[in-house]
Amino acid sequence: MNKNIFLTALTIIGLSLSMQAQVPKKVLIEHFTNNSSGPSASQNPTFYSSIITPNSGDVIHIAFHTNTPGNDIFYGSDPSGVNSRYTLYGSTNIPFTALNGQIPNNVNNPGGQWNVYDGAPSGYTQTAIDNQAVITSELNVNTTHSFNTDFSQVEVSVVIKNESSSIYGFANSNLYVSLVNEELNYSTAPNSNGETQFLNVHRMFLPDENGQALTGSINAGDSITFTYTEATGPELLNLLELKAVAFIQNTNTFQIVQAGESTPISSGSYADLTLLDQTTYNVALCDSTLSGTLNVQNLGTSPVDSFDIEVSVNGTTTLTQTVGTSIAAGGNTTINTDDFEIQDGSNTVRYEITQVYGNSDANSMNNNVASNQVIFLSEYADFIFSDGFENDNINQFAVLPVISTSPTANDNQLVYVVDQSVSGSVNWELGANESSSKSLLFDFYSSGLNEVAEVYYGNLGDIITIPENSVQLSFDYAYAQRSGFEDAFHVLSSGDCGSTWDTLFSETGADLATTSKSPTGRFWPEASDWDSVQINLTALPTSIIKFVGETDRGSMLFLDNVSVDIINSTNEIIEENNISVYPNPAQNQFNIKTTSNEYTLLNIYSVTGQLVHSTQFTSSTRIDCSKWGNGVYFLHLDNKQNVKTVKFIKK
16 A cells, blocks of 8 residues: 555656656856957866867857957957947956856855856866756747858747746846857967967847847747848858857846757858968069969859959058959869059058859858068168167067068067067177167077078169279177077078079078077177178179078077168268268277368267267368277267268277
């Protein structure tokens, strides 16, 4: 009898559970992150690999990319939508998460390890996920999406079903639908924190960030359907990775009632154009006009009739061109763009497919390609120049030369201007011979292996057409070889705008060294560590000079006082303003003279701007410089109306 009573009790319990049937509630994780955030880069990869990916059956994940602490490449597609979710939870940390509508912590979410701060991605454990996965809900949210024939529209269907045996009331409930890209991968980091993989990136809300207010009630076993249609565009990035995430949230408590997601669609009729840049750059460095050579492939399943190419130079649109060429599915074609102008110096040229005709492009992520540095060197107004880097900013490229680096190089670690502030261990000047404060550093020690930095001076014009004069290149440099490492330094000149090059100077490793010092780490040159180089250019057709550093990750090379001068047979530097200085360079004394009596005052300044000598002046004088420090000085001759400047070198 007891046995029968026990069985009857089990039957009653079973009927009760059946009447109140519920379904597992999906674990919704809203993830707030930023791809210029260092903490995001340190926490996200493990969060993805150990929590999100292994639990894809139980967990629904949305990554909202904010504009804090810095710019994020994904934020711009839906700023208001991202901001609405970010401000909802009130956290100021990045990255952080909301778990089923609440910021998780060690008190309310047992099993996690939120010891850094509440909601940190690093706080998730499998136990914390398992504890959430056993929670049930009266509602089921079935989410699907589809595209029209040419992928120009996406339709999202959300079916909400009451799985319980009772009426369910939608008090204080909103339905939110987010279009997300399930996975976006980059070969190189698209922003500053180094992340290359991004999961479930939010692109937009349907119909908007306010969601769909749910009112009334739904009977047991009944369903209600919501449908949204949206035009596809480049802001959705990759339609083949697109899915819809729908979730119901209590607007008072923020608790998530239930969530559901669709599956990306990779079949159907679509086009997918991608670009390969086949342009040959940096051959004619004196040419400001360029035409791009592009190979366009169709990786999709349908042909395209034609497409638009947009060319931008340094971020500014320069050319928009319609290419009336059809490309079959799986086919490709090579095109040349119309001519466009680049700017003096180093340029970045970007090509982008902005419009596809005949079929929508399913993946806009591969629709653009950017060049490495494209160089144009306009002719100097005055072909005599001197560069001591004293007017340049520390830790940045120099102003006068054009600098290009390897495509994979970290520019800020390869070549930049330095002074003694770059190291607490340096209490002397880092200009040549300690006579000036700044120099240009080729930081082979900190850069990547086999990286290359090129520093261009030019276009110098036709400076060899004066037969009675000679042209001289001079520069100072310092380098200490780190044992076993073969860094290289070359100086080249070109007379045909970069088509061919003549080698003026080329040294490697021990032969490059200017000192016997053999550092094990960073090298900071003192006065005795510098060498001076003078190279006669007269026999060469020279319009461009290029300094090239090739790193073996050895030591550090410093460059200073780069100068090109026209010198006559008496060792005078010839200036356009009819002022002569000789000898130049000089050790103890030098002469200065003019062809007129218009000048009344001579002031001489060091490269740091210090006045070292001042005297009344007529047409000539001799100056004692024996007590001056070695380096570059500037002679200012004043006629009360204007000032003429001549460079002088004390050696």
